[in-house]
Amino acid sequence: MSLFVTELRRLGKRRLTRLMLVLLLVGLATVATAFSFSSHKLSPDVVAAAQAESDAQYKRSVEDWKRTVTDCEAAQARGEQTEERFGPNCGKDYQPQPEMFDPKWNLPYQFDFRAEFPTFIAVFAGAVALFAFIVGASFVGAEWNTGGMMNLLLWRPRRLAVLGTKLAALLTTVLGVTVVLGALWTAAFWLIGTSRGTTAKTTAGVWRSIGLDGLRAVALVLVVGAVAFALASLGRHTAMALGAAVAVFAISEIGIRIAVGVLSVPFGERYVLSTYAQSWFMKQAELFDYDTCQFAKGACEPAKYVVTWEQSALVFGVGAVAALVGAFWTMRRRDIS
Template identity: 50%
Template sequence: MSLYRTELRRLAKRRFTRWMTVLGLLVLAAVVVGVFFSNHKIDAAAVASAERKAEQEYQQQVRYTEQERTACEQAKAGGTAEPGRFPEDCSVISPPPREAIEARWFLPPTFDFRKQFDSTLTVFAAILALVGFVVGASFIGAEWNTGGMMNLLLWRPKRLAVLATKLAALLTGVLTVALPTALLWLGGFWLIGTYRGSTKKMTSGAWQSFGLTGLRGIVLVLVMAAAGFALASLGRHTAMALGGSIALVVVGQFGLGILLKMAGVRFVQAWLLPTYLTAWMEQKVTLENWNACNFSYGGECKPDTLDITWQHSSVLMAVGVTVILVAAFWAMRRRDIS
């Protein structure tokens, strides 16, 4: 009997895996439904309504400025003007030009597929990465906690091969769920763009960009699943991975951020993990340091900037997951199984 196929069946039959996957898919479905009902198709009626609202807003501004100018003139004439409330010349109180109030401000939200779909892939990857991390930690953690790992090693004593097979089965299962879900995500937002927005101006370059972003999202999901698996294997319990992740967020992120700010470190976000995860999905994150000004010829203050790119994130993720996996396999080889 193939150990790989056995582990795949074990992964698929675990109730926690099923329920966690269903929960993640329901959250993704809720996001799609929410975006669908919160956006609208912009037609001639919507444009006409926006124009009317823009005109109403302009007339309201005209009435308001007329009232203020009249109040200014009366206060100046009666000598009761409050210091600083009105200008010296009441005639400068005038309404904004009509073109300053644009009709597009009053249009209902609409989903532009070309401009907005890329950002939805970050949401997709974040939700599936969380599911993958928890499922990966539970998959191996439950084996240690229930004694299943010890029983398995009685008839398959090759420790490293067993652990590697379990990891391969986990990643295969996660990928099997993530790929079709990504296609459904794409189809759902294409329908939203068709019926609640626009799908115009889609070029081959735009599709290629979406494809690369989606690929990075899938890689992030697999990395997080492997990280959860490795941490739980190190601690021989699911709680090791979950507790470690909570400690990383609370101590390693909030605590470190506060400490770095108190120390006056520039670009504090460059030391925090979420910055690199965001850069991985969005290709680049530009950090700004407003405590330092680079004055332009016009006297404008321009902050120092630091670019964090997806290449930086890829190095960090590769090193991080490699170190954790190597530690997990080393512990599997060196420690007693009991």
């Protein structure tokens, strides 16, 4: 237990941890603040103003239409050809209708907590996952690099216990940060919803769904932190994790996309990692193969491939377990020099 508390303290004392936490807080606060300015509460006055604007637009449009019809009839009376210029029947069939001037189009943007907050959970998860990756990789990478790990092993020679305790301290810290900031993030958007948007229809079922999205975000953040920790431990350097991340991004997001495009692989994006991240948050990702359609023959329903969140869990889970098993195995087997 003392080692666990020590590692929590060590992680908290690290300059990078504090710097990244400040950057994360500033980033999230900036997003929330900027977003709050873009949302406007739809008060009865604002709705009435939008309705009045729509009515005015409708009236202007009708007057324009009447003037056009009159001009057309005058031209016909002069014996001129009007069909090309005014359309058939002087455009009488195209009289503007009131429903074509929906007041909604004149309303300012209003944040709808129920409909839009899940997207902001994904944004939050992305930011905290980046924090977890950098802090996780650096926590163990810098320890190896500066000799801290060796010093610690002279005190606690049980290698697996030391690495496991460090991982536990990292995940506990990341979990704590995610839960606390997640609560603040939810409160901030609830506040934006109540003061400058709407929180209507946020039923218990909606909160349950938001809770599940939150759990998915927490799981992703923990997996990212653990993988970064494992990679840096495997390479005994922070740069190993950062290098691996760049390599995976380059291979998955660029290399594979180009390859499946060139080879015309059906549903090629199922081999791209970000598809699984998207599916994890959106519960599923739908991929379409438009090559199966011949649009010249009319409307077509393209072939569909669905990546489920369960498949995402499998991909990320297997990746994380493989990295962690590798890290612990090398910790046990490799000499420390």
